Amino acid sequence: MPRIELRTYIKADKNIVFDLSRSIDLHKISTEHTNEEAIDGVTEGLIGLNETVTWRAKHFGIYQTLTSKVTEFSRPKLFTDEMVKGAFKNFKHVHQFYDLDDGTELIDVFEYQSPLGLLGSLADKLFLKQYMTGLLLKRNETIKEFAESEKWREVLPKN
Template sequence: MTTIYLETPIKADIHKVFDLARDIDLHQKSTGKTNEKAIAGRTSGLIEENETVTWRARHLGVYQTLTTKIISMEKAVQFTDVMLKGAFKTMKHQHIFKERDGNTVMIDLFEFESPFGIIGTFFNHIFLKDYMRKFLIERNELIKKTAESVNNTQ
């Protein structure tokens, strides 16, 4: 299993950051490079516990679909999604939110495993882990920018 751990400090209220992190429309804006679109399940607005979303995106030159489900949610504290169908053998993404000095720390714990046994493991280590880390960082940068700009206008 490959794990990516990211912490993103954001100068904004934890409730705003939590809602932005589960906003389907904002997620689509953050993934312009892969042309990611929500095509089934929850396709816009704020995703909730027990809801699914199916994404279609171009990764590594190939269009792929990925269906995830929110399996747990404690508002403004955490939510977790897992892959139901897609290219990974397994995928779990925990989104954790902590308040620090009136600001928010958004934590991503992204765990995945590629299919194809040892070949998939090798591919994870030489390429896919960095690719997924950059993908998550770009998403987090838009959440941060949006949260901080909304925060500064109030």
């Protein structure tokens, strides 16, 4: 099962980084290049424990839908989302947040299993793992950009 682990240093408060990471609105911004939109479940604002979101996006020239559910939630330390329905055989994305002296370390652990047995494993090696890593890196760059500026105020609730 492929595993992607990313560590992102963000010069911002952990609470802001945590909320940006679960923001449906920020996710939409980070995936504009795939025409991703939330079409069911939590479609705006912040997603929380036991809530789902269904995304529709264009990957590899084909529109696909994927539903994920937040299965673990400990604000502002960790949350996990897992695929309920979609193109993968399964996936699990653990988001961890650690205080640093002058910011936050965001650690993503993304594990997935492609469908189609050996063909899926070949796709992982040839292009899928790199593609998924690129999507996660873009997402984290967007979180960092918003968290380290006042732009986070545009997407997070005022309270």
